[in-house]
Amino acid sequence: MILCKLTFAQQHYLLVLSKTEKKLIVLDYKTLDRVGSIAVGEDPHEVVTTTDGALAYVSIPLMNGNGHEIDVLDLKTLKPQKVIDTKPFYIPHGIVYQQDKLWFTAQGSKSVVIYNTKEDQVEQVFGTGQxxxxxxxxxxxxxxxxxTNVESGTVSIYEKKDLPPYMPPTGVLPANAKPRLEWRQTLVNVGLGSEGFDVSPDGKxxxxxxxxxxxVIVDLDKKKVKAEIDTKVLGLHRLKITxxxxxxxxxxxxxxxxxxxxMENHQLEQKDHIGQGAGIFMDKQTNRMFISCxxxxxxxxxxxATRREIKHLNIGRPDGIAAVRVLSN
Structure with missing residues (x-):
């Protein structure tokens, strides 16, 4: 019997979107040297990757129009794979990948959409009305x-809740009435222009x-604002927890x-001038922070660890950033 041993190569990348080049720039994770790029649509904003690192999804909102495109990129070949047409859900922006589902905001349609990547179709839609x-x-x-609903000045808290059986107008429950599992939205007023946000590790x-x-700090259990800090620095845009x-x-x-x-005492620890920051990516593995200016x-x-700049990457109008490990045999 002859046994064949499969070997797998692993590539570790940092991915940065460039609005100027209309490309996803692929960098070596350790050295941060450029190793390739993949063409994307005009005005790319956010990027996420699949759990296995095989694919990247890039939102193309066309902020001054009616964009309806999410680009799917093959990270093994570093080539475009296909385009998801999000119509009738317009201006896709924020994206999250989780268990074969691509969640995205459709800000032109006041919605959050779940797209099933295995079935290549929309699975569920939530209207924020914001x-x-x-x-x-x-x-x-x-x-x-x-x-975050920027121009309405609110945060949407959507929860899948266990609810009692629906009570009909008669006031008498049918014999086969059962409890329900349904989504419910709560809106918290956080002020006009609130955009960048993050959630504490304990989820509270x-x-x-x-x-x-x-x-603005929101208590997610009580669903209300618990504190507000005036930094006296105008133009605050994005925010991330270390x-x-x-x-x-x-x-x-x-x-x-x-x-x-x-986070505990709400006091300013340090203030630096680094450039016009428009996005933040926290890299837990190396304890590095990447800021798209x-x-x-x-x-x-x-x-x-030192809060000092260790690298400066010249990329034309950078935006979304992600890190990914790509396996190939």
């Missing part, structure tokens, strides 16, 4: 999700930032400032 439903967070169990708080310089769960990092796309706030056409790489 303007500019933009960014998205889905809990690991898939039973809750949160969005949602932190979001407004362009008027305010950080991998250790202790610090919130906020960038300003107006002033170019980077703020470090203590879109107007400045570069990405700043920061060592979170």
């Amino acid at each position: 303007d500019f439903t933009h960014l998205l967070y889905v809990t690991p169990d898939g039973r809750c999700f949160y969005t 708080e949602l932190w979001t930032a407004r362009p008027d310089g305010h950080i 991998p250790d769960g202790k610090t919130v990092c906020i960038v300003s796309v107006k002033t170019g400032d980077l703020l470090y706030y203590n 879109t107007p400045d056409s570069y990405v700043v790489v920061i060592d979170l």
Whole structure:
């Protein structure tokens, strides 16, 4: 008997979207040297990858139009695979991949959509009824999700809830009445312009930032604002929690400032000037933070242990960033 031994090569990439080049730039994860690129549609914004690292999904919202495109990219061949036409759900932006399901916000349709990637079809749609439903967070169990609705100044809290049987107008339950499992939305007013947000590691708080310089903290159990911080820094745009769960990092796309706030006492720990930050990616494995400074056409790489810049990547109008391991035999 002859046994064949299969060997698998593994590529580890950092992925950065470039609006200028209309490409997904592929970088070596360790050295951050450019190793390739994949063409995408005009005005790419967010990127996520499948669990096995085989595919990337890129949202193409065309913010000043009626975009309806999500690009699917093959990360083994570094080539485009296909385009998902999201019509009638327009301006796809925030995206999350979870268990063969691609969740995305359709801000032009005031909706959140679940797209079944195995069946290549829309599986479920949730109407927020809010303007500019933009960014998205889905809990690991898939039973809750949160969005920021920028122009309505709200956060949507959607929960899959166990409910009693529906009581008909007669006031008498049918003999076969059963409990229901249904989605319910709660809106929390966080102020006009709230966009970037993140959820604490314990799932109890949602932190979001407004362009008027305010950080708003939402108690997700009580579904109400529990605190508000006036940073006095205008243009706050995106916000992420560090991998250790202790610090919130906020960038300003107006002033170019980077703020470090203590999650426990809500105090400012550090303020640096790094460039007009428009997006943040936290890399837990190496404890690095990547900041897309879109107007400045570069990405700043920061060592979170020292809070010092360790690399400066020149990329034309960068936006969404992701890290991925790709297996190939």
